[in-house]
Amino acid sequence: MLTQIHLKLGGTRRHLALANLAAENGLKMGYLFLWEKAEESSWPLVLSSSDWPAFEAQLDEKFCLWLLSRLLNLDFPFFLESGWENMSWKTSFISGQAKIDFLTSHIQAKILIQLRAQGRMLSPAYSSYSQLLVETSLIAGYLPLTLFPLLVEKKMTPQEQSNYLQTKRIELSLDKKTLPAVKPYFSQEEIISKNILPFLEKGLKIRLLEPDRLNPLVLRKALGLEESREPVPEGVYLIKDDLGLGGVFVQGNLDKLVLTIEDGYQVISFVQGNKNWELRYHPPSSQTLWTTPEKSFAYDSLPNGILLINGNISSLEGKDYEEMAMSSEDLPASLLPGIKLCLVASGKIKINSSLFQSGLEVLPGIPYLQKKQSQLIIFSAGQDLISGEACDGLIIINPGQRKEMIIEANLTAGGNGVRIEGSGNKITIKGGLQTRDIENPGSILKIIAPSELYYFSKTEDPVPLTEKPLAALMSFKPVEWRDNERVYAD
Numbered sequence: 001m002l003t004q005i006h007l008k009l010g011g012t013r014r015h016l017a018l019a020n021l022a023a024e025n026g027l028k029m030g031y032l033f034l035w036e037k038a039e040e041s042s043w044p045l046v047l048s049s050s051d052w053p054a055f056e057a058q059l060d061e062k063f064c065l066w067l068l069s070r071l072l073n074l075d076f077p078f079f080l081e082s083g084w085e086n087m088s089w090k091t092s093f094i095s096g097q098a099k100i101d102f103l104t105s106h107i108q109a110k111i112l113i114q115l116r117a118q119g120r121m122l123s124p125a126y127s128s129y130s131q132l133l134v135e136t137s138l139i140a141g142y143l144p145l146t147l148f149p150l151l152v153e154k155k156m157t158p159q160e161q162s163n164y165l166q167t168k169r170i171e172l173s174l175d176k177k178t179l180p181a182v183k184p185y186f187s188q189e190e191i192i193s194k195n196i197l198p199f200l201e202k203g204l205k206i207r208l209l210e211p212d213r214l215n216p217l218v219l220r221k222a223l224g225l226e227e228s229r230e231p232v233p234e235g236v237y238l239i240k241d242d243l244g245l246g247g248v249f250v251q252g253n254l255d256k257l258v259l260t261i262e263d264g265y266q267v268i269s270f271v272q273g274n275k276n277w278e279l280r281y282h283p284p285s286s287q288t289l290w291t292t293p294e295k296s297f298a299y300d301s302l303p304n305g306i307l308l309i310n311g312n313i314s315s316l317e318g319k320d321y322e323e324m325a326m327s328s329e330d331l332p333a334s335l336l337p338g339i340k341l342c343l344v345a346s347g348k349i350k351i352n353s354s355l356f357q358s359g360l361e362v363l364p365g366i367p368y369l370q371k372k373q374s375q376l377i378i379f380s381a382g383q384d385l386i387s388g389e390a391c392d393g394l395i396i397i398n399p400g401q402r403k404e405m406i407i408e409a410n411l412t413a414g415g416n417g418v419r420i421e422g423s424g425n426k427i428t429i430k431g432g433l434q435t436r437d438i439e440n441p442g443s444i445l446k447i448i449a450p451s452e453l454y455y456f457s458k459t460e461d462p463v464p465l466t467e468k469p470l471a472a473l474m475s476f477k478p479v480e481w482r483d484n485e486r487v488y489a490d
Contacts, residue, residue, distance in 0.1 A: 018087055019128035020483070022119025026089030027132045030080060030115045031478065034093070034134060037072045041181040044470040045071055047140065052469040055140075064098040064109040068138055071181075071473045076113075091117040104198075105465055106141025108474070133480040140471035145192065145464040146377065146410045147472065149174060149449035150184040151434040153191050161186045168438050171446040181473040182449065191467050192414045192434060196381050198462035199344045203247030203306030204239055214386050223249060232386075236270045236277040238290050238303070245288060245299055247306030248279060254309060257343075259334040259355060260319040265289075266336045268307070279303065283336065305340045306462070310385040312347040316378070318355055333358035335408070340375040340461065346385045347415070349378060350396040356408035356430070376408065376431075379464050382415025392416060395435070399425040399443070406430065412464040420445065434464070 045067075047055065055063060069075055076095040083089060096112035115132040145151065150172055152164065165172060165184065174182050197208050204222040208214060216229050223237040232251045239246030248268075256271035262280070270277040281288040281302050288299040318334040335341070335357035343349075355376065382393025393415015399405045399422055406428045411418065413435040420427060423442025430448045438445070 016126055016128065019119045019121050019126045020130075022083075022087040022089045022121070023117045023128040023130040023483075024119070025084075025087075026080075026082075026091040026117025026119055027115055027130050027481070029082060029089075030091035030093065030117060031132060031134065033080060034072070034113065034115075035180055035476070037074060038136075038180040038473055038476045040073070041071045041473045043181045043183045043185060044143065044472040047469040047471055049468055052141075055469075059100065059102070059107050059140075061098040061100070064100060064107075064111060064138065064140075065095050067109075067140055067471055068095060068111055068136060068473075071138060071471065086121060087119065089117050089119045091115055103141075104460055106139055106143055108137065108139050111136050111138070112479075128483070131480075131482045132478055135475070135477055135479045136473060137475040138471060139474050141469055142193070142465045142467075143470050143472070145412050145434045145466060146432055147474075148185050148434055149182065149432045149447055151187065151191065151432075152184070152438070153187045153189075153434075153436050155188050156186060168440050169442070169444050170438070170440075171444060173446065173448045175449060175451045179449075179451075179474070180476050189468070192412065192436070193465045193467040194381070194383060194414060195465065196344060196383070196385065199306055199308065199342065199379075200385065202304060202462055203308045203344075204249060205241055205243075205246040216386070219249075219386060234272065235275070236272065236292075238279065238297075240299070244301035245303045247304055247308060250307075250309040250311065253311035253347075254313045256315045256317065257307075257309070257313050258317055258319065259341075261333055261336055261358060264336075266339055268341075283339070305342055307341065307343045308385055309343070309345040311345070313345055313349045315352045316343075316349055316355070317351070317353040331356075331406070335376060338375075342375075342377040342379070342462065344379045344381055344385070346381055346383060346393070347391050348394045348396060349380050350398060351378070351405075351407060352398050352400065353402075354404075354406045356406050375461075377410050377412070377463060379412045380415050382413075394419060396421060397427055398422070399427065404428070410463075411435070414464070 077093060079090060079092050081090045094114045096114060099110045101108045113134045113136060115134065117130050118127055120127040164186065172184060200214055201208055206218065206222050216231055217227060219232055221227055222239060223232065225232065234252035237249045239249060250270060252272060254270060254272055258269040260267045265280045265282045268279040275293045278291040283302060286300060286302050288302055290297045319332050331354045334355045337357050339357065378395065380393040380395050383390055393413065395411055395413045395418045397405065397418065397420045404426045408430040410431040411429065411433045417437040417439065418433065418435045419439040420443050425443040426446065427443055428446045428448065432449060433447055
């Protein structure tokens with residue numbers, strides 16, 4: 001009798017273990033199915049510009065769930081069934097509620113997908129249930145270009161697109177663990193927005209309504225100059241009002257724009273002809289020092305990080321770049337950890353040295369950062385900041401005699417694209433690159449995308465945007481596994 005009971009209990013445990021294994025298989029295969037759908041998801045999904053106003057009127061949970069279905073090409077809820085020998089499993093997929101954040105130009109939504117698997121033994125009828133929650137994040141609207149590790153706005157055949165990375169010697173490093181959908185984006189249509197009003201408004205601390213744009217009278221008032229309709233004199237102007245400091249406006253070409261760190265201060269130096277200006281600020285104490293060719297000023301507030309240059313920048317560089325060692329390990333940092341800078345120039349920007357924040361460890365071939373990510377945006381707008389007239393915008397990367405350069409920034413070239421000078425060098429961009437085209441005669445261009453692509457989009461600070469409304473799946477990760485109930489026969 002005891003032997004029979006022992007055998008029955010042993011058999012029950014064995015069948016329950018197999019039922020548990022079947023439920024586990026159901027969840028694992030279900031998750032793999034979703035992952036493959038996420039990998040195949042459009043990056044991005046183009047939304048009709050004519051339909052977007054109607055979408056904006058109903059940016060609710062129903063819209064977000066519909067958009068998730070379109071991105072994954074799935075209709076929720078649905079089921080998948082499979083099995084092996086005397087085990088079977090059935091997995092249900094249900095999309096949950098959407099948590100929506102409404103930002104200036106777009107929305108971000110987090111949606112949980114519930115996978116519930118029933119694992120069964122066919123004979124006798126033992127079954128087990130397990131559940132997995134997968135958190136997805138999607139974004140829709142006029143998107144920050146900083147979301148795209150590599151975006152090229154150029155008409156190309158499918159064959160040219162597939163060969164683009166190889167012909168331009170581009171190595172793209174993406175974090176596929178949480179970003180399965182991310183991939184290079186080649187747009188046949190105009191996708192880099194020409195709208196620079198948000199940068200002007202924040203930098204100058206004024207409100208502008210298109211098509212009025214920025215006239216000399218309004219600009220002179222913002223710069224603290226005598227009101228007249230005369231053009232703004234060449235020079236560098238720190239914007240300020242009763243509420244504190246704004247950005248910096250530069251009229252005319254700059255010979256140098258230098259980013260350095262000194263004694264815990266972020267230092268930005270402007271050289272125009274034989275004149276020098278220096279902006280020096282200390283975020284922990286909210287202290288700012290502003291030095292002009294004539295005198296110096298001290299303020300108990302911080303600038304807002306917008307640098308507007310109505311002209312070209314002949315050299316954007318770090319400290320004493322001409323005297324720096326050839327080895328990238330010896331390069332001095334240019335940015336304080338967590339600093340936010342947005343540099344918008346109407347014309348050409350020539351980058352002549354590495355630019356990165358302190359705390360960047362250069363491992364063999366890999367720049368690794370442990371501290372908070374800096375937010376440096378370099379944007380060549382390709383249009384006059386005052387009149388809006390088209391001009392020769394271009395980002396030039398010039399390693400000089402150095403074999404390696406590291407640029408920790410997002411680069412957007414809204415003019416004629418990006419040109420890399422020289423050959424046989426290695427350029428590493430830790431951030432993203434959006435451009436009309438890339439001219440590369442023979443250097444390796446490595447782009448390392450940050451693990452959170454929408455780092456820049458979590459703030460209301462202005463960033464370059466897409467010209468058309470788009471949607472994309474931003475993250476996909478399992479957040480909870482639960483073994484629920486087990487049922488077995490007598």
